[in-house]
Amino acid sequence: MSYAYLFKYIIIGDTGVGKSCLLLQFTDKRFQPVHDLTIGVEFGARMITIDGKQIKLQIWDTAGQEAFRSITRSYYRGAAGALLVYDITRRDTFNHLTTWLEDARQHSNSNMVIMLIGNKSDLESRREVKKEEGEVFAREHGLIFMETSAKTAANVEEAFINTAKEIYEKIQEGVFDINNEANGIKIGPQHSPTSPSSPSGGPGSSPGSGCC
């Protein structure tokens, strides 16, 4: 499972906007959307291909950790990309975007790519936030924008991959310091022969204990 780059993403936004569902939908396509099942996950990884290069995406949902300042701070800092999600059927989740964005901009490194996502586009009848409003907000704040549905999987793939493309372009332009892993970008084992493919690991990784 070697890769050229590993990008770390975080997903942010109010509770209940479908962050963990988006995450699961993207990282595991085998979970086919069904109407009577809401299912999500807080972490996932998936390999994609950009420009012929294997890129691994690691996505961390930060839900439930807002209570601790140190945690949100660190999460933002360690990510190369962020998906800022709101629910098109709930106006308040859209109204809170500014606060989320301020937080993100304050704590993250300035190069972090942020994508704005209006989720639950399948619920057209209950829509409270127009697509144009999302577009305007994104334009004003320099974000990429997309409406998705974790239920129908519409645009989910694109949302994550477009964000990755943008990060990739920034790497090509030399904007990101890829040698600094704190930026949320890691060079794959094949790219840096000096570092062994297995990191020194935590103290628990005593060689003999591995059973898997």
Added chain:
Amino acid sequence: MFRSRSWFGGGLWKPKNPHSLEHLKYLYNVLSKNQTVNESNRSLLVETLRSIAEILIWGDQNDSSVFDFFLEKNMLSFFLKIMRQKCGSYVCVQLLQTLNILFENIRNETSLYYLLSNNHVNSIIEHKFDFSDEEVMAYYISFLKTLSLKLNKHTIHFFYNEHTNDFPLYTECIKFFNNPESMVRIAVRTLTLNVYRVDDKSMQKFIRDKTAAPYFSNLVWFIGNHVLELDGCIRENSEHEARSRLADLVAEHLDHLHYLNDILLLEIDELNQVLTDHLLHRLLIPLYVASLDKNFVVTDRKQPPKVSSILALFLLSQVFLIVYHSPLVRMLASILIQENEGVFSLKRSSSGTSTNTLEACSDNQILFAIDQTENTTPAQSTSSSSLAPPALDSHDTLSVNNVKILSQRPFLCAIFDSLECAENDYAALFSICLLEALKHNKGIHVELLNSLFHDTTTVLEDGQFLRVYNEPLVDKLITIISQTVKPDSKVRIVTLTLAVNLLQKIVVTENGEGESFLKDQHLALIEGAREENILLLQNYYKCDEMFLELFEDEYLDMTAAKPISVEHLMMDSNLLLPPAGSPLSGIAFDKRLPCGEAERSRRSMRVYFILRKLSLKLRKESEKYLPLTNTQTCVHIDDNLDLTNSDLLACTVITRDSVKTRRFLVIDIFQFILVEPSQKRMGWGVVKFVGFLQDIEVMGDQHDSRCLHITVKSSPTQQRTRTPILAAKFMFDDHIRCMAAKQRLVKGRQKARERKLHMIGKLLDQIRSSPSPPQNIRRMQRRAMNRGDRPLYVPISKALPGLAMVVNDGSRNEKGRRKSREASPAVQNQVHDEEIPLGSIKGNSARKSISSSSQASDLNGPSSNSSTSTQPSQTTKLTLNISSEDAQKTTSSVSNGKKVSSNKDDVTTPHHETSFISDVSEAGSSNSNNVFEEANQVTKSADVTPQHSSHNNGPSPSNSVFVPKVKKKGAIETV
């Protein structure tokens, strides 16, 4: 994909509906048939595990029998069996993800309890996965984190076993607290916090007794290592790569502090005690505080490492900015403020053993030298308790002002010494930040802080408070200010700003109106520095073509920018490198030294604004002259203007998208106005567009002599980016009118700029008087009124008392004043030919020089020349002329003189003086009010003799210069 393999498991038919009890039964069958993992069934197992997660969640949401079956068949045990074989990361990851999904999505409490009840989960937690695989590691730690989010008073007992004193979820997790992967470290921290906050006494006791000492000592040890690395990074310095590493290390240190603070904020007393103890005695005192004192040589042969004193100041500032936990910050602050090196000898006796522990722990064997650390903990707490009481009690008996005592307090002494910035302000900046951070920390005793900043407040006999401040400290701060204004100063704007802020906080009372109790000799020093800066600025005023733009821009920059926050500064790793002097460094202007003449000019302006603000504040005056353009007195869109007898140019505005609009162009003294005739009243116009004359660009049209291309840029007061707010083709009735318009616009632009420049000149000229140049400009305006220009338009309040009055009433005086600026012939004439209006200005400065003659022994001796230096002579006779002419002006000129002299003799009573000034200015404004009325009456006569004006020598009422003349040229268009 499942369908293709559906026969493999055998036994049961795969049901069509994937979400059903039948399907789970089928999957159970698959699992029981494939208990041994091998190459051929790996994919099948993975898909089975995934499907199980899916069905269970579906069951949780739709059909409870699904879960019953899962528990009944004890299916979790299969999970354990699988992972105990060499199943490879492929299967492992799926297993962990299945568990993740399970615990993340279960809503039914009882289902959760069932899942946890048979201890399988703890076995899974304790299982040694192959953590060298980053994917396994990530899924594993996410699993633990997910579990920790489910912790509460009830569920905690499934994880923490009181009888066996076992808490694998926690103990396994903290092994990874220093994992190289940042996301893993964050997950560990999240988990620990989630654990701590569960209110369960026995669990908390376990944490404290069995894990706290080793965990915290490791944590603290790693923070210390980080700091040493940071120090090394600063020493190597400067390369771009190192800079991003540096930024990262600084952010990392902040992360640590925030994390520790998050723990402290949970207010678990026993835990906090241990943590505070470790932090103080293994990190903050031996490393941070010890590094402050450059002279202190460690005699111990095991020399504990130290960092540069600059870094120490920076780190301590961060600590005080973030941590408010009283026992910790009190102790640390009192050591900084009152203790001497003795604090180390006390400490080291106890830390001998703890060093061993640290070394023991530094191996990957983290869990845990419990016995060893348990031994050291009591020793430490005794040492800390023996240290604490004297530190806390002694502060009121000590006086910081006493230099002798200061010398016995090396840390405080070191902080004060760092304020020295003769060579550079590298350390001074951080020293101020530290003082500022101390001042704001709510966890520190007020008395202790008072002993640092104020000395004790003494009550005098008459019941009044005598406010005393720490003079050596204020001396140092004022020295920074004085050094800032030196020509080749090494003090950055940011340092000056902070020094000024801190100074104000020390010497200005916080309650009420903010009374300053700064001593007069200190005030005099500040004023001296201010004047020195003005002298410097005057040079740029004379030489720099862009002075006006820069001046307004800088002012805006300063007012629009968020106030500098120490918190933000202490996140900026760039400040840790020696002060940069080039914009190429990518560092913001105020955080580096100026580069080149233009930037030095900018810097002087900035310093000017800062010191002006300070001076006003100390004198309790309000700013009356900045910004140069008072937007409130300007004409705004949708205003109604009485344009009877005004110069109006009819034109058609053609925008780029070929929209044509008929408008009338009005050229005010500062503004470019487009109006459309009012529907309601004859002779009135409604403003449709305004821009500032100084921001316009005019170009003729090559093909059509009736047309002009006009671009109006947004003024810096409106927007930071100066984009055009109007770019259009203006078509006039014929080429004559077009030429006239062009001429008026070009001249208007030039004169608007000159006027403003002149206003700046006035501000800079006011060396000896108070920071406001009050009398002069105001008087000048008043006189201009008398001269009686015909106003461009009559303010509404004048023309229509009543309805419109309400709108404009407040601004009436302002408008009058503005009109008077328009009328003030000073600017244009000064620059061009006529000497008369120059006289009117010079009259002021000359009068000032008269008054200055009464203060030959002026405090600011050398600078007294400078007021005349900016403008050529030829003034005196005019002065006489003026002052005899206008009695009221003479009074104020006398008062001006008086004021200045009081400034000189009577420095001891600045408040006194202030009130005097405000009296005068009050009188002044009411006068100008009257004058305004007069001015309007005189208007007509001015109209009659427009030509005369330029030949008139006195500041007579007919001395109106600009508008009437133009009016003659620019053909008259009435509405």
